Amino acid sequence: MTLDGKVPSGPLEKKWDEHKGHLKLVNPNNKRKFTILVVGSGLAGASAAASFAELGYNVKCFCFQDSPRRAHSIAAQGGINAAKNYHNDGDSVFRLFYDTIKGGDFRSREANVYRLAQVSVNIIDQCVAQGVPFAREYGGLLDNRSFGGAQVSRTFYARGQTGQQLLLGAYQALEKEVATGKVKMFPRTEMLDLVVDNGVAVGIITRDLVTGKIDRHAGHAVVLTTGGYSNVYYLSTNAKGSNVTAAWRAHRRGALFSNPCFTQIHPTCIPASGDYQSKLTLMSESLRNDGRIWVPKNPNDQRSPDQIPESERDYFLEVKYPSFGNLVPRDVAARNAKAVVDAGRGMGPQKNGVYLDFKDAIQRLGKKTIEERYGNLFEMYEKITGEDPYTVPMRIYPAPHYTMGGLWVDYDLMTNVTGLYALGEANFSDHGANRLGASALMQGLADGYFVIPYTIGNYLSGHLGQALTTETDAFRATEADVQERIQRLLSVNGKRTADSFHRELGRIVWDYCGITRNAGGLKKALELIPALREEFWSNLRLPGGADQLNQELEKANRVGDYFELAELMCLDALERDESCGSHLREEHQDEFGEALRDDAHYSYVASWQWNGVGKAPTLNREPLEFEFVKPTQRSYK
Amino acid sequence: MNLTLHVWRQKSPADEGRMVRYEVTGVTEHASFLEMLDILNEQLIQKGEEPVAFEHDCREGICGSCGFMINGEAHGPLPHTTVCQLHMRHFKDGDVLHLEPWRSKAFPVVKDLVVDRGAFDRIIQSGGFVSVATGSAPEANLIPVPKALSDRAFDAAACIACGACVAQCPNSAAQLFTSAKVSHLNLLPQGQPERYDRALSMVEAMEKEGFGACSNYAECEAVCPKGISIDFIAKMNRDYLKAKSTAVPKPPLEA
Amino acid sequence: MSWFTDLYQSAVGKKAVMAVTGIILFGFVLGHMIGNLKLYEPGTYCAYLDASGTCASKPLPYLDAYGAFLRQVGAPALPASGALWIVRVVLLVAVILHMWAAWQVTRLSQAARPSGYVNQPKRHTSYASRTMRWGGIIILLFVIYHLLDFTTGTLNPGFQEGAVRRNMLASFSVWYVALFYIVAQVALGFHLYHGLWSLFQSLGWNSPRFNRWRSTFAHAFAWIITIGNISFPLAVWTGLVR
Known part of the structure; x- marks a missing residue:
């Protein structure tokens, strides 16, 4: 399939106006x-x-x-x-x-x-x-x-x-x-x-x-x-x-x-507090303007954060990126925080967060100023964690966001x-x-x-004049597919809830197709996901019926689609053999751990065509051409 | 911690409904109230029972989906907090909690703790907007708005339409919700051309939905998760009374 | 009248009517209490002094004289007791509208929650606001008794038309009557407190400039009227006024 983005020709700043000027119109009386x-x-x-x-x-x-x-x-x-x-x-x-x-x-x-x-x-x-x-x-x-x-x-x-x-x-x-x-x-x-x-x-x-x-x-x-x-x-x-x-x-x-x-993946979210965690809460990025991110140098340090002297703290963003420090872009902050936690140096009861400390800012600007700037965020943090961020450093961890x-x-x-x-x-x-x-x-x-x-x-x-009808073979067949799928979900009669499958799937995608990826991990995920999908369709436990408000049915139906999407994500990530934008392919980084983009081979939109469950999708590439700007490599050193 | 829950179970709008007792075990204090219900539901599903239906979406206190009565209080005991932001550390081991849906004629129960709040949308349809078609807006800075006025309008606009005000009100009145929207728009210069029509039609739409009459108890303000002030109710009453006595109402919308 | 009936269609309109009639009734109870303070004025009042300065009419206790004044006010432009009857009619209409609107909004609110809570909702707000309806009924019963006691004299032993002070003493020296008056005045106090605050809301009188004074105002007048009114039976009952 050739993909035509139908981008109008002409100078960049005139494209939209020119295009609008030539779009066909519907007569006002015909719009209804x-x-x-x-x-x-x-x-x-x-x-x-x-x-x-x-x-x-x-x-x-x-x-x-x-x-x-x-x-x-x-x-x-x-x-x-x-x-x-x-x-x-x-x-x-x-x-x-x-x-x-x-x-x-x-x-x-x-x-x-x-x-x-x-x-x-x-x-x-x-x-x-x-x-x-x-x-x-x-x-x-x-x-x-x-x-x-x-x-x-x-x-x-x-x-x-x-x-x-x-x-x-x-x-x-x-x-x-x-x-x-x-x-x-x-x-x-x-x-x-x-x-x-x-x-x-x-x-x-x-x-x-x-x-x-x-x-x-x-x-x-x-x-x-x-x-x-x-x-x-x-x-x-x-x-x-x-x-x-x-x-x-x-x-x-x-x-x-x-x-x-x-x-x-957004860097400043409140870490999960246990297995029952149902979602993560984002806190404004602006917190990084005044908060300093650190973990103890000794990963087994059991002291409370205020007892740990300066010399034993690792302000890892400030050390690695001296000019941007804690204000490096989202992906860089998120990637580094995840690396620290993955290395077993995470803080908190689940060892899954890094400190975001306002002690210095409070000393420098006074508690009142900090309260004016971040009062509502601090309040929200305390509501969720029960900890007072004015005295105990916040714990943050990246979370999927967009x-x-x-x-x-x-x-x-x-x-x-x-x-x-x-x-x-x-x-x-x-x-x-x-x-x-x-x-x-x-x-x-x-x-x-x-x-x-x-x-x-x-x-x-x-x-114009095209009559609408739902009495066609296409409608009948599609409706039958929907009914069949619902019946299929309801008739599995297995042991695990939709949420338990969803949690396990999420963990796989997070581990292998999160902020950092590598070919080995993605290949592993591409083995794990279809196996889990098959288990889902043979071991799902779904109470209630189809003719009522059934929140479990809603969930299960959505989770069913996530398996297929997750597989495609991993495939796409595997195919894109470069580090780009919000994530890092571990095979493609410079000696400082910075992302290396590969414009020669990957300057395209990877567009996937469905070929059926478990069947390899077809990749269509829409090349990206840069007529008006010149791609540059980011640097935050 | 272990808890005893008495939860309103109602299969459908037509069903009678009753309180059912459940024991939930092994809840940690860091879980949110809804996560505690997730745990209960997981246990119920494992036992082959139907889980408790409750409404929720963002779980960040902003979408307004969640909400039910916990021991007679809308959204539970913590002020300025939706139930999704209420954490179990505010409860003790052995607590007995009674969970009931919002109760109001205008909010029929759909299932268990889920109610139909479509009445709120219909109130907005009656006039909770500025009639400005896409593309017809003037330059944004053409009309300066005093900061204090804009902030005040925001205080009203913060309403999340959860329905706690109606649920807690002894009269089951929807004045706080309606007045928040009326005031948000009526305070701003952009809302002036339709100010009195808006007050008239929104108050009348509200009353048509079958909500009760406000007796100025201020229960709504006490439980509002966004701390919306009943001052806006007074403002709405003023605009309504002024509209009734002076304004020329617009002709009704074409069907 | 169409604007009034139109307004009265809505619950917000009904509450506005309750507020306006409430203001009228508040004005009445305030005036009534102040008038009754004449009970404490010692000596007697003389309506006509002759040229030598001696009293030509029958000297009356101040309270009785005040009662006579209310009947005469407006004369000769108005017929005897004319002004009094105008006030009575206005008050009667106000009371009827106040109660009728209260009854209707109560019914409206009951209809708005046909199936109630199993677990009664907690109440966060004042006792006064929660007792408006029962308080109103107690006040109504009290007013009926009060009219039978002092206006028609039906329930007052040895009632004498115009002898206000005597009638008051006769009534209040019976302990249970005095107690009933006191209880009714406490109910009135609560009713006034919430009503005086609430009317600002119902009529939309709300401004950051005076909002904090609304509660002070309601508190002050509720207390003034309650203390004033309670003092009368108490003073008679305890023998301070004989």
């Missing part, structure tokens, strides 16, 4: 003759659904939560980037574009990222008009901060709850359209399969999570905004319900899955399946091999508010 299915109601989904409805399209929007407002975008803390240059510090669309491309370690498409930077300014305007209470200066204008090591202040934020406020803005816009009747909302409804007829996406199969009823929905286009797949690791900062099922089902129906091994990989999309955000779109974290497009802080919210809203409303018309305009 189209129905668009939007799966997911996070930033990308809610913004897209609301915008479609405002244009006049009919929308059906689906979410598994009880309300669209609970989508996991709500948990994003830090902020959202936009090239407004309000601080007069030299920011520009080009600079945001360049930082994002460079941050992604030159593994994303130039044109997509440039467009993202261009529309970033419109997002802020839109959100402010919706009533999003961004932080403001005393003069009443919007405040910005520098975030995630950026050299300019371009991050807009709303306390530590930026995602919540942005999502509420989009959710309110969505509910406004529910009231007009243009959007029909389906909460507590999970997409279980995509219906593809002659290579065109024509609808989805859903399950009503309360009654268990399986339904068919036909649409002129299907838009997946179903987020990322960090939960493949079991322990991640994602919500418990976040899952890959919708995207994976689309993949199994022909959509290519790109760069699945590109996952971001997945750059996802469904392959072209410049119009359409997957290789005609009529199927993927937006936000669900697609692979804008973050390359690593995502910059405050860029996820930007991408979700850019896709939903300012890209898809234009590009979808170009596709729909060719389908």
Whole structure:
């Protein structure tokens, strides 16, 4: 298969405008003759659904939560980037574009990222008009901060709850359209399969999570905004319900899955406290501005941290990276912390954390200043661990946080399946091999508010008058597949719960396809995962039935897909024989342990085609060309 | 630690429902309350019983999915904490805990501890938004907003719509939730054009859902995990009364 | 009236009506208490002094004179007891609206939770707020008794129209009557405390500038009225006033 990203030609800064100017339009009176299915109601989904409805399209929007407002975008803390240059510090669309491309370690498409930077300014305007209470200066204008090591202040934020406020803005816009009747909302409804007829996406199969009823929905286009797949690791900062099922089902129906091994591991999370741990909690990266990371030099030091003298502490980031110190990028901090813990030098009862110590900062700035800067984070830490970070150093450990990989999309955000779109974290497009802080919210809203409303018309305009029906062989066959799978899950009657399989799978993926990888480990994982998958299908214990609210069935169905995804991740990681972006292939590092990228051989998007369970997928490569920026190697020495 | 739980079990909305006693053993103090229920459920599944259904998602206290009554308190005994952020170190070995779903006519029980809070979405649909279509927004810094006002609006906007306010209210009133959204938008310049329509339609939508009437008990404020103040209720009442006496209401939405 | 009935449709409107009628009734109990302080004024009051300065009318205890004044106020523009009846009608309407709205919001709230909690919810807030409904009923019963005692005199032994002081002494020297009055005044105090605070909320009178004074205001007036009112039966019962 040849992959055409359909990137418009012409100068970088004109591509999007030129393209928009030539997209086919749907007559305003004809928009109501189209129905668009939007799966997911996070930033990308809610913004897209609301915008479609405002244009006049009919929308059906689906979410598994009880309300669209609970989508996991709500948990994003830090902020959202936009090239407004309000601080007069030299920011520009080009600079945001360049930082994002460079941050992604030159593994994303130039044109997509440039467009993202261009529309970033419109997002802020839109959100402010919706009533999003961004932080403001005393003069009443919007405040910005520098975030995630950026050299300019371009991050807009709303306390530590930026995602919540942005999502509420989009959710309110969505509910406004529910009231007009243009959007029909389906909460507590999970997409279980995509219906593809002659290579065109024509609808989805859903399950009503309360009654268990399986339904068919036909649409002129299907838009997946179903987020990322960090939960493949079991322990991640994602919500418990976040899952890959919708995207994976689309993949199994022909959509290519790109760069699945590109996952971001966030360095500052609270370590697990025991086997019962159900998820991990992220704490803002800003903590590294004042906290110092260390472990005792003697791994068997039993003293409490405040009793350990300076000379016996190993400030490993400061030693290894003298100029950046504790402020090295996420992946570098995460990798080094994991190395220390893997070497048996971890702290805490589970020996799974490194200290993040504020003692010096408190001495230098006073407790009051620290409290002003991090009070709410310290409070959150104490709530979870029961320890007071003002007196006892925090313990932190990396946790899976975001997945750059996802469904392959072209410049119009359409997957290789005609009529199927993927937006936000669900697609692979804008973050390359690593995502910059405050860029996820930007991408979700850019896709939903300012890209898809234009590009979808170009596709729909060719389908005017096409009647919608669910009475086709494709719908019948897909629904039968869904029913069969549910029955299969319910009839295993084994001994282990879905969670216990999920935990074991997560451990394998974390150990062999986490921050650092090597060929041997990945090959081992590729043996372990299929074996565990087979055990799952023969030893799963699943109580209850299909025609009721059955949270165990929901879990098991999602875990079933994680096995297949995990296998693909390991395969992708094995195939990508370079260190790149957020992770390190141990075979490819310099004498200081720094990542070595291999542009000559791996400057492409690895897009995988499904060939069946246990069958080797086909790799399609979309070469990445850099016309406007020159790939450089990172250095944080 | 070992605990005795009395948990409301109800198979479906139509089912009668009853309290069922469970013993949970070997819970560590570092587990969260929901992780303790995970442990219970794992034990129940192993025994061939149906696990307890409870709502949860982010487990970081922000999505608003979780919540039930623990010994008569919404989200349990710790102030400003959702049940997912409540850890077992706040309980003692041998404690007897009674878990019940939110109870309100407007929140029908779906199963066990899970209720249907769709009423909240319908209240938002009635006017909890600024009517600004995508693309029509002016430059963001065109309208300065005094910092104090913006901060105040944020205090209201922090609501996570968990429903604890309704659950704890002796009247089962939804004033705190509704007023938080009304106030968030009505405080900001961006919300002014629709201010009085919003107050009218959201109050009326709220009452239509079958919530009770506010008697200013302030129970809601005491259990709100986000510490939302009942001052916003007064603000909503003012806007509503002013709207009733002076404003020209907009025509109803087309069906 | 349409704006009123329209407003009254909503529970928020009903609460506003309760607040406004509550303010009227609060004004009444405050005035009533202050008027009754005449009980403590020694000596007698003379309505007409002749040229020489001697009393030409029958000297009355101050309390009785005050009662007579209430009947005469507004004369001659108004007929006898005219102003008094206007006040009585306003009060009666206020009481009826207050109770009617209270009854309706109570019913609304009961309907809002058809199946209650097995394990009763903990209560975090004041005793006063939790006893509004029962407190209101006690106050209603008390007011009925009070009217039969002092206005119609039905329950007052040897009742004399206009002899306010005498009637009061007659009633309050019976210990259980005095005790009943005291209990009722405590109930009124609680009711007033929550009501006086609550009305600010119901009417949307809320501002960071005066919010902290709302509770002080409610506390102060609840105490002033309760102490004032309790002092009357107590003073008579203990013999301080004879």
